[in-house]
Amino acid sequence: MGYRISVEALDVTSQHAIRLRGVPAEQTVGELVTTAVGRMGLPTVDPAGRPYSFMARHEVTGEALFVSQPVGDVLKDGERIRVLPSVDAGRAPGSGAGCRF
Amino acid sequence: MPILSRYEFWAEVTPVDGAEPLGTVPLRRPDFEPALQWAYLQRVRRALAPAVMHCGDGVVEPVWDEELGRPFVESIGIRVGTSGVTPLSRIPIAYLRKSVEMAASGWVAEGRLAAGEPFRYRLVAHASSDESSMAEDESGITAEPIPQPLDLQEREMAAVVDASEARDAEWSDDTDLLVVIPLTILEEVVVLAEAAGELEMGGVLVGGLCRDRASGDLFVEVRAQLPARHGCAASDRFTFTAETWADARAAIALRGEGECLVGWHHSHPFFCRRCSVESRLRCPLLRPFLSEHDESLHRTVFGRAFDLALLVTDRGPDGREVALFGWRHGLLLRRGYRVSGGAVERTAAVEGSAERDDATSFRRGA
Numbered sequence: 001m002g003y004r005i006s007v008e009a010l011d012v013t014s015q016h017a018i019r020l021r022g023v024p025a026e027q028t029v030g031e032l033v034t035t036a037v038g039r040m041g042l043p044t045v046d047p048a049g050r051p052y053s054f055m056a057r058h059e060v061t062g063e064a065l066f067v068s069q070p071v072g073d074v075l076k077d078g079e080r081i082r083v084l085p086s087v088d089a090g091r092a093p094g095s096g097a098g099c100r101f
Numbered sequence: 102m103p104i105l106s107r108y109e110f111w112a113e114v115t116p117v118d119g120a121e122p123l124g125t126v127p128l129r130r131p132d133f134e135p136a137l138q139w140a141y142l143q144r145v146r147r148a149l150a151p152a153v154m155h156c157g158d159g160v161v162e163p164v165w166d167e168e169l170g171r172p173f174v175e176s177i178g179i180r181v182g183t184s185g186v187t188p189l190s191r192i193p194i195a196y197l198r199k200s201v202e203m204a205a206s207g208w209v210a211e212g213r214l215a216a217g218e219p220f221r222y223r224l225v226a227h228a229s230s231d232e233s234s235m236a237e238d239e240s241g242i243t244a245e246p247i248p249q250p251l252d253l254q255e256r257e258m259a260a261v262v263d264a265s266e267a268r269d270a271e272w273s274d275d276t277d278l279l280v281v282i283p284l285t286i287l288e289e290v291v292v293l294a295e296a297a298g299e300l301e302m303g304g305v306l307v308g309g310l311c312r313d314r315a316s317g318d319l320f321v322e323v324r325a326q327l328p329a330r331h332g333c334a335a336s337d338r339f340t341f342t343a344e345t346w347a348d349a350r351a352a353i354a355l356r357g358e359g360e361c362l363v364g365w366h367h368s369h370p371f372f373c374r375r376c377s378v379e380s381r382l383r384c385p386l387l388r389p390f391l392s393e394h395d396e397s398l399h400r401t402v403f404g405r406a407f408d409l410a411l412l413v414t415d416r417g418p419d420g421r422e423v424a425l426f427g428w429r430h431g432l433l434l435r436r437g438y439r440v441s442g443g444a445v446e447r448t449a450a451v452e453g454s455a456e457r458d459d460a461t462s463f464r465r466g467a
Contacts, residue, residue, distance in 0.1 A: 008247060012346045012402045013362050015138075015154050017247040022240075039244040041134055043401045047393035052401065055343040062347065084346045087398045089367045090301045090338035 002026070005072065008080040009036035010059070016040035025072025029056055029065045036083050046088065056081045104133045105183060106161040108226040110174070112201040114208070117219040124213075125225060126204040131197055133161050133179065135404060136431030140179045140190035142406035143276070145251070146319050150181065152253050152312075154405060156246035158183045163226035164191055174224040179431075192430045194224045251310055252361065258313035258320055265439035273437030274429055278407055279320035283442040286326050287423050293328055294368035294413040294421060301339040304328040305349045306364035307356070310407055321363055321407050327352055339367050341398065364409030364427075365402070367395070371415040381417070389414045389424035389435065396433050399426075 003025050009032075010017045018039055023032060033056050037044060045051050056065040059080035075081065110131060115122040141155035160180040166173040177196055178189040201222050208214040258279065265281050267273075286306075293302050308323040331344035353360050372386040381387055389412050391399070399410050410426040410433070427436045 004241070010249075012350075013405060013408070014249045015156075015405045017154075017156065017249045018244045019247050020242055020244050022242045024241075035240070035242055035244075043132075043397060047397050053343075057343075057347055062351070064343075082347075082350075084343035085401055086340060086342045087401055088338045088340050088394050089303055089365075089398050090335075090369070090392060090394060 003072070005075065005077040007032065007036075007071070007075055008059075008078070009040070009056075010080065010082050011040055011042065012082070012084055016042065023071055025070065027071050028067060029069045029071060029074065030067030032056070032071050032081075033067070033083055036081075040083075042085075053086045054083045055086075056083050104137055104159045104161060106133075107229055108161070108163055109229040110163070110177075110197060110200075111225045111227065112197070112204060112222040113225055114201070114205050114214075114220050114222050116214065117221055123208065123220075126201070126208070128197060128200040128204055131200045132400070133159070133177075133431070135400065135406075135428055135433075136161075136177070136179045136190075136192045136196060137181065138404060139406040139428055139431045140192075141181050142278075142319070143190060144181060144187070146278075146317075148317050151248075152251040153248040154251060155181070156248055157181070160185075162189070163224075164189070169223075172225040172227060174226050177224075193432075196431055197224060252359065253312040253319070254309045254322075254359070255314055256311040256320070256322070257315070258311075258318065259315065261320065261322070261441070262439065265441040267437060268440050269425065269435070269437040271437070272424075272435045277427070277429060277436050279318075280323065280409060280425065280427070280436070280438040281320065281441050282323040282411075282425070282438055284440050285442055286323060287440065289326055290366050290368070290411060290413050291421055291423065294370075294415065297334060297368060297370070299336050299370050299374075300334040301337070301368050301370060302328070302334060303332055303339040303341055303345075303365065303367040305345075305362055306366060306409055306411060307349075307353055307360050308363040309358075309360050310363070319407070321409065323363060323409070324358070324360060325356070326366060326411075336370060338394065341365070341402075346402070362403075363407065364411065365398070366411035366413070368413040369415060371417045373417060387414070387416050387419075389422055391426055391433060399433055 004022045006021045007023050008019050033054050037054055059082050065074050110128045111125045113122045113125045137159040144150035145152055160183055162178045163174040164176045164178045165171050166175040177192040179192055180189050181187045209216050261281050305327050306323050307325040311320050311322055327349055329345045330348045331342050333340040373381045373384050406428045412424050414422045424435055425438045426433055
């Protein structure tokens, strides 16, 4: 492809909204999400050190973008994506493996 | 969104039973973003800053302990922006407690501290030659923030206060935003927790950030809860998937009320089911608390200073307890709130009766 585009990326609540300029069109959506999450300063691992998984959705169509898709195939210059994490609540200390209290 | 600091923070750690400090341990890149968000919202509340989600710079610097002097730190100073013209917001050193615990955990492995051994700490700061900031990488990609409006809704706070009653006032702080939650929502989340049985359940809170017409101060109105669809429930966790968030955003758009996500809720089942009565008496799991994973979820998704976390704790024979948590000085802490929509009338109706406890504390199954 050889060209670069600009992409707007927002998190769940729009607290973090950034415009990424110079995104290579051949870069994958997965790489774009990694860049966006890093630039937003969002945590990338849970307290146990396991990485959070984020997925991207096209803001207007709501379509889920697959991590292996090239950015240039699914996004036009200036379009907006929303990056959404999969995160656990709970995991109380002492639960499951036996209480320590 | 760089947060700059010309200082490195260290903790001087002393075992509770010891007289001499074990030494000092560096705190690696503490996360000051929640503190900066909180400081910025305080400025929006006083109409000193635009009503947008803060996505700008900030500066962290130590406030020296007046008695001990430099390098001992009395509190952490957070300044919105890098121009130096905004006043310093003071954040208590407790803000870095978890960073200290994490840093000191290395000493447990080395045998200098026993596992679980309580310690106290003092914060010290040293000038740093390496200003922490988000450096550009070599990919050629640049990032610039796009300020998003806060979509404040004009309301009469006095009317909201008159039509509601305070809950958990002992957990309140003068700096907290007023939060009002309809009684029906509290009842709904308790019913959801009951229905989930031994599993955790979760959902989102929908509402609006409001500006009082009289004072200009901000407050939060929770108007609905939406059970999390596409989530995964287990006895010790609830997974909010990417589809959960997408579904919640779509539902809010369908409601068409100009609302937004203002937080989330989840439940803790009765963790102490198989424990003895004696163990339960001293068990911290029977009290409302947010686990590390809960706090990490809140930081990851609900990092705005007005975002809320509602928790239903199953206390077994003592029923279920509802507790609200929110950001204060960048720390995620239990807080007070107000209940609207019948709470006042219901409390009055059962005053002096055996039902009072059930009506005022939302405990069920007691």
